[in-house]
Amino acid sequence: MRESVRSWFREELSGMEEFLDTEEKPDASRVERKSAVRRWEEQLLSNPQMQREIQRRQQRYHTIYRLVAVLSCVLFGLVMLYMIAHMPHYGFANPRADEVASRYLEEGLKETGAVNIVAGMILDYRAFDTLGESFVLFTGLVCSLILLRVGARNPATLKHDQYFDTSSDAILHKIGVLVFPAIIVFGIYVIFNGHLSPGGGFSGGTILGSAMIILSASAGFGTTDRIFTYKRLNLMTFAALGFYSLAKGFVFFIGANGMHNPIPKGVPGALLSGGLILPLNIAVGLVVACTMYGFYSLFERGRIGHA
């Protein structure tokens, strides 16, 4: 069967070989024409009158560009200031715009179990949006990885590592190692209290990432490479994003079908309350911390860990 199809195909194609031939043959007349065009161009450009004309046109282009740019900026600014002059006064409630907000404020504690309404909003009502944000961060990290990764075996990287190794500086090294646990504890505190007080996954994750950055800047990359390898970064980011997607997918499925939500809300104000908000905060914090440290490591030396 297959053989017959193949032979039919060959027969069909037998007359078309000259069209299928993709190998480019040097065309003598084409090369000649091209060089003639180039000679003509050079002759034209060497003409002083032509040069003056080109310069004049370039200057005219720049003048017009500047004029249009200034005009558009001024117009843009004036339109926006005009709009602001017709907006409600600063610091006064706007009943039309506050409809959604008042619903969040009045029912948010009952519906999400989070004392901090902003956390309840971004991780419960608008959790899909926050998932997108986490993926934006992850995509940014992946793009930087593609663009900046040099590789560990590159001799330039090794030289760079020796040059920027600060671990021989005793004061810097000791202070960095001393400060590191305190910042980590503070970051974990901010993440775990995201549903109770201002903070949450994004701010706490940034604090964790900055702790890693401080450690690697003061104690050298050798120290952080031991904790924070490329593999672990991959695993942590993947686990956090996967957990977020699965958990929120489960909740969306239940909500769309009108089923009972088995995740307990807990007592408002307790650490273990707010349903999925605490685990989602932890997931977001992990992604943000990995991304921040990954950005620093990539920009500093073109690799994360040893990879």
Next chain:
Amino acid sequence: MLDTLLSNYQEAVAMILFVIGFATLLFQRNLIRKLIGMNIMDAGLFLFLTSLGYINGRKPPIIEVQEAVADTYINPVPSGLVLTGIVVSVSVTAVMLSLSIRLYKRYHTLDMDEIYAMTLKEREEQD
């Protein structure tokens, strides 16, 4: 009209910042300066959104009572939007910075016009 503009001075400053950033994008040829202009635009936008959410004499949206009244707290929606914006701005800045590093490694300049001229020349040589 003018009194509204004066009372909305935060939003007005935010829009002026936005226009400064836009002008930086248009007039600077250096890629890093363009990036800084982009970040100034972001800052203007965040200032605008946060000042939209503020309401005089009200508390931050952290609810400590059983029956909450919406008139006690500020508007929480712009805060969430600013959070989204900051995250996106960080990622975009990182990607643009890495792109400009790659461009500098290839062309040894950050000037947009010079890079464009060099790419034109390269294309001509390829033909």
